[in-house]
Amino acid sequence: MAAKAEFIWFNGEIMPWENAQVHVLSHAIHYGSSVFEGVRAYNTPKGPAVFRHPDHTKRLFDSAKIYRININFSADEIMESTRELIRRNDLKNAYIRPAAFLGDIGLGLRANPEAKSDVVIAAFEWGSYLGEGSLEAGVDVGVSSWNRLAPNTMPTGAKAGGNYLSSQLIAGEAGRHGYAEGIALDIHGQISEGSGENIFIVRNNVLYTPPTTAGILPGITRDTLTILAKELGYEVREESIAREALYLADEIFMCGTAAEVVPIRSVDGIQVGEGKRGPVTEKIQKMYFGLFSGETEDKWGWLDYVNS
Ligand code: PMP
Known part of the structure; x- marks a missing residue:
């Protein structure tokens, strides 16, 4: 678009x-x-x-x-x-x-x-970043051969135009391999983030997301979903995650302002869980989009009304 x-x-x-x-x-x-x-x-x-x-x-x-x-x-x-x-x-x-x-x-x-x-x-106006229907159906992704930036090269905590050269390499490679998105590892080989999204892994009803030291942009959606998941009673752990956790997860979703909350159904051709949106992802999505439909009470004052 x-x-x-x-x-x-x-x-x-x-x-x-x-x-x-x-x-x-x-x-x-x-x-x-x-x-x-x-x-x-x-x-x-x-x-x-x-x-x-x-x-x-x-x-x-x-x-x-x-x-x-x-x-x-x-x-x-x-x-x-x-x-x-x-x-x-x-x-x-x-x-x-x-x-x-x-x-x-x-x-x-x-x-x-x-x-x-x-x-x-x-x-x-801009629709779903990862494509029409991606929010329900989920997307297929691959681990990128490009790592995210090293912390002492360019700070990933800044949302700077230059950082998106790294993102373009990751997203471009993913596209050429037939994936909707790439997941980058950090310079230590642990999971970092997508080219424009943070990532959450669900295993045994616990949510895991890489820490800010993993070369990520500390996303505002990541923060929002952490708060909402805790409201729903889930434990959320910010910790270093090894690549193989992607293959063994019950559910994975990526999140960002543009991408919103997108289920991942496979990584590197390996099916994630049931290979479709999982129940935890669905509950979190529902609570997230509920903020905008009015079904989720905005206890945090997150909505800035344009006409008031
Ligand atoms: N990581 C990267 C590299 C991004 O470009 C984005 C999108 N801004 C995110 C994570 C998610 O950040 P946010 O939830 O604040 O949009």
Whole structure:
């Protein structure tokens, strides 16, 4: 599905989508100096609401801080502009992509520490990232021959554009092998994450997910599902997971803002559990999507209503 809407927000102004342009010699294009977020808004019974909006905005600013990228807007300005953009585009469900990047500031690698970044917010309709029907049917995945980044090369805790070169290698290889997604190991050979999703393994009704030291992006959906799973009475363990655990799991699911909660039915051609969405995954999915339908009470104040 092509990313497109009528309006886009660029450096403080809402403008026609086509008008948000950058120069071909932008620093970010040549050196990857960008940070971004992926956020979703859902059409709830009280109208469109942005999910965990302050948390995503905080992560955008945290990513920028790590790379010393100056964002010349406050978190509140970014969030208000996002709500305004959703209203202007008349969106009910939306994928939201804020980004801050170094633009036309010259090609010196070491950016002037005072340089202001360009900031963009796009909001448009986007369906299930891993394909129509993936949420029920599940997907087939393979372990990637590419490892995730080493912690002392590029920090995976920052959601930086450059990290997605690693993701492109993982996702591209998976696609060529006929898989919907690849699962990367970290540099120690333990399970890390998908190219754009975190992972949970279920065995004997206990949930396991790799720790932040496993070269992962600490996902906001991962955090949400951990909280929801505990609400449902499950034990959730954040610990190092060996590759073979993928083959012996009762259930596996991946999660992320774009991908949402996706069951995995096979890894490397080996069937996971019954080879279809398992009962724990289904319960967690139901509770997650219930937040947006109103069936799950939003005790945490995670919904930022666009029209209030
Ligand atoms: N890992 C990677 C590499 C990602 O790109 C994403 C998507 N942002 C995630 C994990 C999941 O993060 P979140 O749940 O915050 O979207």
